[in-house]
Amino acid sequence: MFERCAAMDDLWNMTLTPDELRGISSIGLAHLGDAVYELLVRSYLCAEGKATGKGLHRATIELVRAEAQARRAEAILPLLTEEEAAVFRRGRNAQVHSVPAHASRAQYSEATALEALLGWLYLSGRKERINALFLEMMKAEG
Structure with a gap:
């Protein structure tokens, strides 16, 4: 039914190749x-x-x-590497078709960008980086 990639042998510790990561849409990330x-x-x-x-x-x-x-994403933007910032921008530009009533389109785009970055880092096997960024986000006022 689904094509398996080698990374699917340990779903808690996935590491996709750069080509595999590029094949995943921003919405998927x-x-x-x-x-x-x-x-x-x-x-x-x-x-x-x-x-x-x-x-x-x-x-x-x-x-x-x-x-x-979105507020927490803004707090970590200065900490992102060039590669991470590119993934973040790609996520922010994702074509979302519905926005929750309680959020502005800009806030929703920032939240989507943050989520895309976290998905990309997870699939890259960079859990330590996710942890470091998350801890920084939790320091931000919210």
Whole structure:
């Protein structure tokens, strides 16, 4: 049904080649990056001791909303390498067809760019870099 690539032998530790990465659309990268970001947020909140039902859910929603992601993305832009900045720009230029009512198109584009970057870093096998950028994002006021 699906064509397997060698990286699919260990889905927690994927490392795609540059050619394989270029073959994934910005929307595809953002789709994965959205999950990466949400997993990091949930892990962060649990480790921080906010693991209570409704409060945990609300805290997660506040951090994963497009507006919050856009603010945090702005905080890490100066830290990005040229290659990362290019992926970020590519994600920001992705053609999204719907924008949530609570976010502006600009905020949603920034959030999509951040998610594309996180998806790209994840598929590149650069988990340490994801961690470093995420920790910087969590220092940003939100």
